[in-house]
Amino acid sequence: MLAKKFRLTGGKDFKNVEVNGKTFQSANFGIAYLDKKDVGPPRFAFVVSTKISKEAVDRNTIKRHISETVRLMVNEVKEGYDVVFLAKPSIMRCPADEIAREVRIAVRASGITK
Numbered sequence: 001m002l003a004k005k006f007r008l009t010g011g012k013d014f015k016n017v018e019v020n021g022k023t024f025q026s027a028n029f030g031i032a033y034l035d036k037k038d039v040g041p042p043r044f045a046f047v048v049s050t051k052i053s054k055e056a057v058d059r060n061t062i063k064r065h066i067s068e069t070v071r072l073m074v075n076e077v078k079e080g081y082d083v084v085f086l087a088k089p090s091i092m093r094c095p096a097d098e099i100a101r102e103v104r105i106a107v108r109a110s111g112i113t114k
Contacts, residue, residue: 002071008045008082017082024110026102028091029066031110032084042077042112044070048087062087065096069103076113083112 008014021034046066048059066085077083091099107113 002044002067002074005041006044006071006074008043008084013043013082014045014084017084021082021084022110024106026106026109028088028094028099028102029106030086030088031106032086033110033112034082035078036080036082038080040080042074042079042081042083044074045082045084046087047084048091052087052089053092058092062091062099065099066103069100070107073104073107077107078112078114081112083107 008017017032017034021032024031024033044067046063048062050059052062053059066087070085085103094102
């Protein structure tokens with residue numbers, strides 16, 4: 001599980017990333033990110049809509065796969081970033097190792113790594 005200091009919580013923070021942030025799209029998810037220009041740990045959130053799956057078990061499994069990959073690479077992300085992962089319907093057909101690989105590639109390609 002991602003440590004609490006690395007979690008993005010609160011609707012105001014989500015809205016701020018959505019309105020003022022930049023986006024990066026990959027095949028199975030999008031990343032919205034915002035440089036807050038302050039010193040602090042990067043914060044992450046994971047969104048898997050009911051459009052992806054009506055089953056909470058499936059949505060939570062996807063969130064856990066993405067979250068675990070982010071947890072392992074959190075030290076590579078620059079400080080002061082808020083990052084939101086938005087799953088696409090195609091993610092349901094991906095095995096866990098492919099999701100992990102795509103998360104690593106997308107985070108590096110978005111330019112938020114050190």
